[in-house]
Amino acid sequence: MSLSPEQRAEIEAQRATIASTRRTVANGMEAQLYTAHEVLDHGFVRVIDYMGDDAAICQAARVSYGKGTRSVSNDEGLIRYLMRHWHSTPFEMCEVKFHVKLPVFVARQWIRHRTANVNEYSARYSILDREFYIPAPDALAAQSTVNNQGRGALLEGEEAARVLEVLKGDAARCYDNYEAMLSQDGQKGLARELARMNLPANIYTQWYWKVDLHNLFHFLRLRADMHAQYEIRVYAETICRVVADWVPLAYKAFEDYRLGGVALSATGMACIRRMVNGETVTQENSGMSKGEWREFEALLNG
Amino acid sequence: MSLSPEQRAEIEAQRATIASTRRTVANGMEAQLYTAHEVLDHGFVRVIDYMGDDAAICQAARVSYGKGTRSVSNDEGLIRYLMRHWHSTPFEMCEVKFHVKLPVFVARQWIRHRTANVNEYSARYSILDREFYIPAPDALAAQSTVNNQGRGALLEGEEAARVLEVLKGDAARCYDNYEAMLSQDGQKGLARELARMNLPANIYTQWYWKVDLHNLFHFLRLRADMHAQYEIRVYAETICRVVADWVPLAYKAFEDYRLGGVALSATGMACIRRMVNGETVTQENSGMSKGEWREFEALLNG
Amino acid sequence: MSLSPEQRAEIEAQRATIASTRRTVANGMEAQLYTAHEVLDHGFVRVIDYMGDDAAICQAARVSYGKGTRSVSNDEGLIRYLMRHWHSTPFEMCEVKFHVKLPVFVARQWIRHRTANVNEYSARYSILDREFYIPAPDALAAQSTVNNQGRGALLEGEEAARVLEVLKGDAARCYDNYEAMLSQDGQKGLARELARMNLPANIYTQWYWKVDLHNLFHFLRLRADMHAQYEIRVYAETICRVVADWVPLAYKAFEDYRLGGVALSATGMACIRRMVNGETVTQENSGMSKGEWREFEALLNG
């Protein structure tokens, strides 16, 4: 349970404050505002602010393409056209700001997406809370035996118990020592910017993260993908649900063309043309390596 | 006069639509929303949307610096501290979207600021309107005789008249020919993407331009500067007034530290220390070149 | 003919200067260095500097993925893997700097790619040369009747002659007037930053353009595409040939996965699965709109 009673009260107060505005309002997103969606054991995602909606995407596109866009008469068709043809600038006209609480090792992956604005809680200035990510039993996986970057079967029984014991024990001991180094009776106490280096990567941090819709879609395509690490994927999936409420037409197009879409090489497309024409194509006559062919077959089988 | 009666009616309609929101509302900016500020002879700037206010800057800073910021108790002091110490990320938490109509040669300078989102009217898709920037008499300046990039005295009398004649005549002729190339009785008409290349750089274009407050301040520092070209400076000055209504505390800090602030070299600062101590410093004993000394003296004389 | 004898002599001198370096050297690119490839009637592209090669891409990938990449034993396989799985950062480790001379209306499209460094010839500081793009007969096309942003049939006979006459005439007159406004016997002359606004968009400008390989590939995918405007496509195609000499393995992967590759929606991929299984799929039972189906059929027919 990630939220304290104080936090819940603060969120309720934020949600209760209503004002008038001349701006575009996305009703689905108003319902989301400030609500914290719990993720992992102590994390959350919540919307702090947003700008724009599906209509703002179309409005920007119509500025660019002027009378040229009249042929695509409705908003949904226009948004699908923009997504299909990689017109990214109209999607950049929407912006969203999240408050996210997440383990440090997840934050380290997340920050690699550079086209966003971030204000992270600073352990130079402040003392981190005693909150660590400890995987639930269904996330405690062994190394994959076929994939260098993935997970295999779940750990079970004694092995699972032993691993959980280690993670909990080291987190507790490191945090105890962090506190003890910071402040000691009759002693000076180590600077916060130094003491924090004793904390393991499953400690939680938090940040405000602001991004435009085009770059958010790029993030979601990579991080809501089944090959992404589980611990970041659950954040991405939570954000997907928020975006579906915010810009339903754009999200639907994103789902069809990006999240569920596939990129085929020229070689792969040539194989498909032969297959549709009834030809039997095998790895040997495909022009692909064994690895590529394996991935290609997986795509064809869905 | 840049706005047609239709445009004025549309703006009134946009301004009349009021909705409820849970988001942060900046009242000064609500008053600005959609209103078109006229710039040059046919241009304008108007706010289409915004996110955040002074309080949002402080909120983001307090997430970053946590309890560390309690010592700066009030918002104004905190914002000044952030500006003085080049903490840029809290200012990135505010975002604004403008609709701008501007001459192409101004747009070409403007677009050099890369950290913004743009949707420009496309002359590949659509036909440009017959609107050209013709300088007012008080903007019709000769080349500076001391500055390679600047302006000198105003043109007067016959010379001014002759130059205006040329600008108007060429604009009209080029536009007539643009129209004639696009569409001709019994002929095919040149593609729009080709015909547009006959149009001079004082024709007006328009775009949606979205930027965060930190990058907007950077733009304004360079373009509201007295060395900026007059035709872009008037846009920057208009935007300055809008920003002052939106985030009054941040704008005031920006004015003091950036717009009115000065950057001194180590050499310049050493001279100032000597001068404050009563020493007479000249170019010869300053350690500066003649050009640097000239600029330094100008700073000292304000 | 875009190069003067002086420019040719300068290029020869640059090419003749050879030095020793400890850096990675790409031999195919050394042969390209400084050579100007002519584009359109007065434009060119030439390589001024570069950093990295195919091996540098692999080296960076192996830093990231460590022992994990040992399973992909050879460089070509690794580069294809990186391209196929959208691993962009290793490609960012290569950098290239071009000197490009191009018409202003092409420059305006080009600059929309923001993740690059640009130094453009400034008409505030300097006087532009009398060089305008005038389309060759095989580029003088009518507006497409089916595509709002494209070209249709070539203009012919009298119509072509008339259009060329207009373009040449307006360019010449505008440039004459530009010169006359700048400097006049016994008069002051208009400031360069103002006089330039009389010049049409087919005048040539030039710039240094520096970009990393990942962002260059993104530029080339969009601008070497058959839907790109012809006048920018010829630049992109010239750069494609340069890149093929620089990083042959990466270019080949780019050609297969991006330039020649296709992106299919989830809906489109589902149709392909049905077709491969022998089912007859039509627009009506495809789940696509008529426009999408038309594009999908075009992909299938290659």
Add this chain to the structure above:
Amino acid sequence: MSLSPEQRAEIEAQRATIASTRRTVANGMEAQLYTAHEVLDHGFVRVIDYMGDDAAICQAARVSYGKGTRSVSNDEGLIRYLMRHWHSTPFEMCEVKFHVKLPVFVARQWIRHRTANVNEYSARYSILDREFYIPAPDALAAQSTVNNQGRGALLEGEEAARVLEVLKGDAARCYDNYEAMLSQDGQKGLARELARMNLPANIYTQWYWKVDLHNLFHFLRLRADMHAQYEIRVYAETICRVVADWVPLAYKAFEDYRLGGVALSATGMACIRRMVNGETVTQENSGMSKGEWREFEALLNG
């Protein structure tokens, strides 16, 4: 000692390979290439590649400003002019790629500079080495009593010993457990992407980091500053020495205008004008708050 004999041999081999190039060569940087500068207890910085030199900065500036720059006849004067007037694009024309080994908590600060390219060693794919940053006695500081983000006096005697004991003990135990979780006789072993979360923030990571000179100067101004955390400052200072060898004129200008330069507010500059004119200015009549006045006095006293 951060480098193994194998690494030293590899570096020697890289340095021994010399090739011919037509590119610009910076001799001071050639001497630097591949050499590892040791930083902290196990870290290092070394140059892997570079593009451009002082002359390349001037060449780009002269493309932009054309004949306008002839008045600044020599390269040093031109570079100082560009730096003084915030002309950033010519500096963007130089690029450098470093290989850096650094503690994770330093990497987390470093990565906040978004305008760079990074390939980091991935603990999802590979196993991290047993190397932790343990502060030297002269870096083991207490929390500052006057500054929320800084350090105060050094820890001494028993307290220092106790803190070092804790840091070493926790690092060793966490790493032992990391190894034990990864692989166990007769058990599956935890996935690498999960096991790594047990490692504290003083473990070393490494990356390739590529950046242009303008953005590198921005990084160095903030991180070579005396207010930066010591553990990142030593990296910045090492890079400063490398850059001084690479582009000596640009580095000297950077040192004078940025690193040693000061930014004064309009209010501060007005005070200086009064002081130079012999007036006595105090906090009370300065228009500054107490905090600002304290910082202003510190500037004046150098």
